[in-house]
Amino acid sequence: MKHPSSDVFFKYGSLVFAASVIGVIALSMVVLVRGAFPALTTFGFRFLTGVDWDAAAGFGALPYILGTLVTASIAIIIGVPISLGIAIFLAEMAPDVIKVAVSNIIELLAAVPSIIYGLWGLYVLRVWVANYVQSPLQNSFGFLPIFSGTSYGLNFLTAGLILAIMIIPTVASISREVMVSVPVSQREAAYSVGATRWEVVRMSVLSYARSGIFGAAVLGLGRAVGETMAVTMVIGGATGASALPTSLFKPGQTMATILVNQLSEAESGSLQLAALLGIGLVLFAIAFGINIVAQLLVWRVLKVQAGAVE
Amino acid sequence: MRRFKNKLALWIGALCAALAMIPLVSILYDVVKNGASSLNVDFLTSAPGVIGQAEGGIGPAIQGTLLLVGITIIMGVPLGVLSGIYLSEFGDNPVGRVIRFLNDVLAEFPSVVIGVVIFTLIVLTFKSFSVIAGALALSIIMLPIITRSTEESLKLIPNSIRDASMALGIRRWRTTLSVVLTTAKSGVVTGILLAIARVAGETAPLVFTILGSQYFFSGLNSPMDALPIRIYRLALLPYPYAQAQGWGAALVLILMVLVVNIGVRLATRGRLYTTRSRA
Numbered sequence: 370m371k372h373p374s375s376d377v378f379f380k381y382g383s384l385v386f387a388a389s390v391i392g393v394i395a396l397s398m399v400v401l402v403r404g405a406f407p408a409l410t411t412f413g414f415r416f417l418t419g420v421d422w423d424a425a426a427g428f429g430a431l432p433y434i435l436g437t438l439v440t441a442s443i444a445i446i447i448g449v450p451i452s453l454g455i456a457i458f459l460a461e462m463a464p465d466v467i468k469v470a471v472s473n474i475i476e477l478l479a480a481v482p483s484i485i486y487g488l489w490g491l492y493v494l495r496v497w498v499a500n501y502v503q504s505p506l507q508n509s510f511g512f513l514p515i516f517s518g519t520s521y522g523l524n525f526l527t528a529g530l531i532l533a534i535m536i537i538p539t540v541a542s543i544s545r546e547v548m549v550s551v552p553v554s555q556r557e558a559a560y561s562v563g564a565t566r567w568e569v570v571r572m573s574v575l576s577y578a579r580s581g582i583f584g585a586a587v588l589g590l591g592r593a594v595g596e597t598m599a600v601t602m603v604i605g606g607a608t609g610a611s612a613l614p615t616s617l618f619k620p621g622q623t624m625a626t627i628l629v630n631q632l633s634e635a636e637s638g639s640l641q642l643a644a645l646l647g648i649g650l651v652l653f654a655i656a657f658g659i660n661i662v663a664q665l666l667v668w669r670v671l672k673v674q675a676g677a678v679e
Numbered sequence: 680m681r682r683f684k685n686k687l688a689l690w691i692g693a694l695c696a697a698l699a700m701i702p703l704v705s706i707l708y709d710v711v712k713n714g715a716s717s718l719n720v721d722f723l724t725s726a727p728g729v730i731g732q733a734e735g736g737i738g739p740a741i742q743g744t745l746l747l748v749g750i751t752i753i754m755g756v757p758l759g760v761l762s763g764i765y766l767s768e769f770g771d772n773p774v775g776r777v778i779r780f781l782n783d784v785l786a787e788f789p790s791v792v793i794g795v796v797i798f799t800l801i802v803l804t805f806k807s808f809s810v811i812a813g814a815l816a817l818s819i820i821m822l823p824i825i826t827r828s829t830e831e832s833l834k835l836i837p838n839s840i841r842d843a844s845m846a847l848g849i850r851r852w853r854t855t856l857s858v859v860l861t862t863a864k865s866g867v868v869t870g871i872l873l874a875i876a877r878v879a880g881e882t883a884p885l886v887f888t889i890l891g892s893q894y895f896f897s898g899l900n901s902p903m904d905a906l907p908i909r910i911y912r913l914a915l916l917p918y919p920y921a922q923a924q925g926w927g928a929a930l931v932l933i934l935m936v937l938v939v940n941i942g943v944r945l946a947t948r949g950r951l952y953t954t955r956s957r958a
Contacts, residue, residue: 379852383765384774386758387826390782393819397796404799451695458692471696473944478703480873480940482880484907485929488914489706492713492922534702541699565681567688588787595789597883598907602914625791625883632795633887637803649795656792660784668780 394657401653404646411640416647422609428644430624430651432612436525437623437652439614440600441593443529444536448593449586451533452540456582459541460548461570472542479538487602490531495522495603498530503618518618523605526617531599536589543588547581547670548574584666591659595652597625606630624652710929717927727893727909733920737928739895740909744932746896747814747889747905748879755818755878756825756871760860763829763867768855770830779830786823793819794884802888808902813889817878824877828870832863869943876939880932882907906932 408416412427419429455475459468499522506516518524555573564572575582605620612622622630628645635642721736728735766779794816801812836859844854860867885891891908892901906928913925 373850376851379855380765380769383761383769387762387765387770387775387778387782389758389762390778390785390823390826393822394781394785396800397792400796400799401792404803451698454692454695455699457688458696462689462692463696471700474700474703475696476944477937477940478699480876480936481703481706482882482907482932482936484880484882484910485706485710485933488910488925488929489702489709491914493705493709534699537699565685567685568681570688591787591789595791597789597791598911601883602911625789628791628795629883629886632798633808633890637806646795646799649792652789653792656787656789657784660787663787664780664783668783 397653401646401650405643405650408640408643408647411643416644417651420610420613422612422644424639424641428641428647430644430648432608432610432614433622433624433627433648434651435614436604436612436621437594437625437655439525439621440528440532440604440623441590443526444532444593445586445590446533447530448533448536448589449540452537452585452589453544453582455537455541456544456548457570457574460545461574462566472545475538475541478534479542483535483596483598486531486535486599490527490599490603494531495527498522498524498527502526507618515616516618518616519620520618521605521620523603523620524616524618525604525614525621528600528604528621528623531603532593532596535596535599536592539592540585540589543585543667544578544582547578547585547667550581550671551577578670580666581670584663584668584670587659587663587666591656591663594659595625595656597629601626601629624648628652707933710926710933713923713926714928714930717923718930722924722927723931726895727904730916731918733918735924737904737906737909737924737931739892739904740906740928741931742896743810743889743892743903743905744879744907744935746903747810747817747885748875750810750814751817751821751878752871752875754814755821755874758818759822759825759871759874760829760867762822762826763833764855764860766826766830767833768851768859782823782826785819786827789883790816790820790881791883794887797884798887805900807900808888808890809900810889810896810903811899813885813903813905816884816888817881820881820884821874821878824874825870828873829863829867832866832870833859835866836862865947869947872939872943876936880907880936882911886911906935 408428412419412429416428416430417434418431419427420431421427421429459472463471499520503520503522510516551574555577556569559569559573600623604622604626606626607620607622608627614621628649632645635645723736723741724738725736726739766775769775770779797812797816801815802808840862841854841859844858845851885905885908889905889908890902891912892904896903910925910928910932913921913928
């Protein structure tokens with residue numbers, strides 16, 4: 370069949386727009402590498418391992434990289450098990466009415482802007498953490514270094530908690546999708562030998578959906594690594610060596626928050642600006658890697674099973 | 680014992696669901712409780728007062744958010760819809776798969792990084808924070824969301840509809856735009872609305888693109904205020920009035936975002952629309 374030229378134009382015209390995604394990603398990489406170049410050449414590998422953050426001693430990104438890892442880990446440790454509980458409940462156990470209501474509410478939780486989580490974190494969650502988590506722990510175990518610190522509630526733990534709350538909708542809804550996509554035959558096989566609902570979930574659903582659920586958790590990790598405003602407002606904003614995450618109850622900083630705190634005021638052409646863009650580059654690379662892995666895992670499970678049904 | 684374990688699993692699941700809902704309830708409760716008292720016409724329309732004085736409002740912030748979202752829609756929606764059309768109608772090949780994959784990656788990308796890129800590219804080059812830079816950052820955030828929801832909506836349209844149109848001798852591009860896109864309209868519009876609600880609340884990329892400002896709109900190439908930025912700036916001030924104003928601004932923002940979200944969900948209730956909107 371001969372294609373009219375207008376159709377060919379339409380096809381390749383829309384391809385140009387679709388390909389803009391590739392352009393955006395490539396351009397971002399180039400822009401960040403170029404901007405960070407002065408800092409990378411001046412400090413070399415020390416940029417990743419240094420802890421100082423001033424013009425005299427130089428700029429090192431280690432405290433912020435570790436800060437991101439620590440807060441994201443807290444978020445995963447707390448958020449993923451709860452998300453899995455929700456996903457199992459919604460996919461396998463809840464009555465239909467509750468299912469619809471709960472999943473709608475969870476999706477609204479995902480729609481609340483980050484800045485509002487931040488405001489709530491600053492005025493509500495922070496106070497709660499300071500009074501009900503921090504004081505008891507410090508009173509009983511205050512001699513342990515990981516519980517030392519100031520008592521305002523602006524710290525790694527509060528930041529990790531708010532991240533946990535924020536990743537739950539993502540991890541829960543994708544895990545549920547993955548579980549729902551497990552073929553009925555898998556469940557029926559288990560039911561037919563007399564398994565209870567929980568045994569079906571444990572034996573057929575969870576084992577079958579394992580890699581997809583792992584992918585959902587990795588997506589949650591990506592969210593936690595890149596989340597910015599809510600963390601900025603509760604983490605306290607330390608810089609330099611004092612921002613190293615040596616205690617849960619210490620003010621710190623993540624890669625995303627130091628960008629918000631300093632980038633708009635950094636002097637044009639300064640080494641500090643280049644160092645901040647270097648942190649942007651590291652964040653870009655980490656987020657890119659995490660998301661590629663997550664998409665591959667989730668995509669494989671969902672697409673393969675969709676294909677099998679057709 | 681096995682029945683007990685079954686019951687236990689059910690209760691743990693329900694408990695997790697209940698636990699996850701506490702923050703939403705608490706957020707809504709606190710925003711309404713603390714924000715409602717600030718809301719009045721003067722607060723919504725006047726510019727911020729002198730810092731430290733309990734006066735002024737969030738007029739420029741509301742104006743800025745509406746303006747930014749407007750420009751973002753103009754730049755981001757056509758781009759996203761056309762990309763979605765490509766992926767759905769012509770994207771069943773290696774190129775399409777690569778684009779789809781990168782699109783999903785970009786959709787999950789930290790918005791702060793996109794802000795940093797636009798800051799380096801636009802703000803540093805032109806030596807000025809600007810509305811245009813902000814709208815550009817928001818468009819890039821919006822693009823992959825709209826692309827994905829458009830693609831998924833178009834894919835739900837059965838091929839018989841495409842064939843029927845082509846059989847009448849209507850060309851492929853007319854078929855796509857006038858028949859397929861029109862049939863999928865509600866899904867496409869839903870995706871666009873959810874994307875708008877998402878970018879309206881974005882803050883991090885705005886901090887280093889539009890910066891925030893005390894004044895009303897004064898040109899596309901100058902700094903500008905927006906609701907999320909105003910909330911952030913107010914929260915950093917140590918005065919009780921600033922805290923009350925911050926909650927007030929948060930109430931306005933959350934109303935905007937949730938009205939769109941709840942409205943869309945009610946309008947599409949029961950329909951087969953299962954895009955991973957924020958997935």
